Amino acid sequence: xxxxxxxxxxxxxxxxxxxxxxxxxxxxxxxxxxxxxxxxxxxxxxxxxxxxxxxxxxxxxxxxxxxxxxxxxxxxxxxxxxxxxxxxxxxxxxxxxxxxxxxxxxxxxxxxxxxxxxxxxxxxxxxxxxxxxxxxxxxxxxxxxxxxxxxxxxxxxxxxxxxxxxxxxxxxxxxxxxxxxxxxxxxxxxxxxxxxxxxxxxxxxxxxxxxxxxx
Ligand code: NI
Numbered sequence: 001x002x003x004x005x006x007x008x009x010x011x012x013x014x015x016x017x018x019x020x021x022x023x024x025x026x027x028x029x030x031x032x033x034x035x036x037x038x039x040x041x042x043x044x045x046x047x048x049x050x051x052x053x054x055x056x057x058x059x060x061x062x063x064x065x066x067x068x069x070x071x072x073x074x075x076x077x078x079x080x081x082x083x084x085x086x087x088x089x090x091x092x093x094x095x096x097x098x099x100x101x102x103x104x105x106x107x108x109x110x111x112x113x114x115x116x117x118x119x120x121x122x123x124x125x126x127x128x129x130x131x132x133x134x135x136x137x138x139x140x141x142x143x144x145x146x147x148x149x150x151x152x153x154x155x156x157x158x159x160x161x162x163x164x165x166x167x168x169x170x171x172x173x174x175x176x177x178x179x180x181x182x183x184x185x186x187x188x189x190x191x192x193x194x195x196x197x198x199x200x201x202x203x204x205x206x207x208x209x210x211x212x213x214x215x
Contacts, residue, residue: 055182055190056157060118060150063131063143070188076114077191077211080182082160084121084175085133090196092136094181097200099138104204109211118144120162120177122151158182158190183207185214 057070070078079098083091098115105113115138119125122145125133130143145151155162161178181194181203191210194203 053189054157054159055184055188057188058150058154058157060144060146060154061127063127063134063145065127068142068144073114073186075112075186077112077186078114078116078182078184078188079207080116080118080158080184081180082118082120082155082158082162082182083177083179084119085125085129086121086172087175087177090179094179094196095137095141097203098141098181100200101203101207102138102140104200105208109208112211113207115141116144117141118154119151120155120160121175122146122148183210 059067059069062068079101081091081094081098083094085091095117102110102113102115117130117134117137119130125143125145127143127145130145134141134143146154154160160180161176163176164173165176166173179196181198183191183194185191192206194206
């Protein structure tokens, strides 16, 4: 009897160890996966490497509740940021950067550029919410929202990663999302992306050179 018990105990211990190894294996795998998303976010969207077209026309609703299409900004370049109004840190920082760049650019260049903020969280970011939010940044910044389907279409076209995250102990969800500032030409084709680490000075010089080069 005592031997039997020992055997059982041993087997339980072995099984626990196996479970532990599998468990931590899954943990490591999840961490690795999470890191790959971060790497992708810090670098360029994966699809860009494949030479796939990024960008394109869209029809959404502006912060005044009016339907607006990318073709309504005829002849203008666009500086686009995708984010959400309840974002605690990255979104306001990047929108502040766009505001600073628009102010730093020579007037003739700035006039050719339309800054846009497209929400990745249309469920909470209604036109009204966006209107209040964009007023904190550049006076020409336009906030855009739409139905979930409309937003999903634009996110896919621009290869934006966005995902709802419900953190434990938090009453409301947050959004995990990629963070790039897109510069597109008047035909809504991507010219370049600016990353979190790109400074106002770098962006201003780069945009100036690219927009001037187009003439
Ligand atoms: Ni954000």
